[in-house]
Amino acid sequence: MLDALVDLFEHYWEVGAPLRVTEEGGIGGAGPEDAASPAGEDRHLLSLMVAGMTDETIAGQLRVSKRTIQRRIQGLMNLAGVATRMQLGWHAARRDWL
Structure with missing residues (x-):
């Protein structure tokens, strides 16, 4: 069972994309x-x-209002040319914005 879990972790580690949760955003490749x-x-x-x-x-986290976050996400959706947050996430990963 442990071997199977290790193999599963290794698989997801290989296919995963890095997630940068820093204010700089673009650090690390x-x-x-x-x-x-x-x-x-x-x-x-x-x-x-x-x-x-x-x-x-x-x-x-960002010390702003909820409305500011919604407005900024809408601006990012406009920048990416998408209609939903799901599409924005996909577009951001594909364009290496994360």
């Missing part, structure tokens, strides 16, 4: 930034969002 990529603060917001935190929790 982020790809080159283009003109349409978010700033470091927005990368931090994205990292918190894809980690599954609620808007209220993110707002507390």
Whole structure:
């Protein structure tokens, strides 16, 4: 049983993507930034969002209001050209914004 769990962990470790939950956002191997990529603060917001935190929790972490978080996420969705948060997370991972 333990061998199976270790193998499962190793598999997910190999296929997983790094998650940067720092204010700098891009530390640790982020790809080159283009003109349409978010700033470091927005990368931090994205990292918190894809980690599954609620808007209220993110707002507390960043010391801003919940409405500010919602507005910034909407701005990121517009930047990415997507309609849902799920699409934003996928787009952010694909474009190496995380």
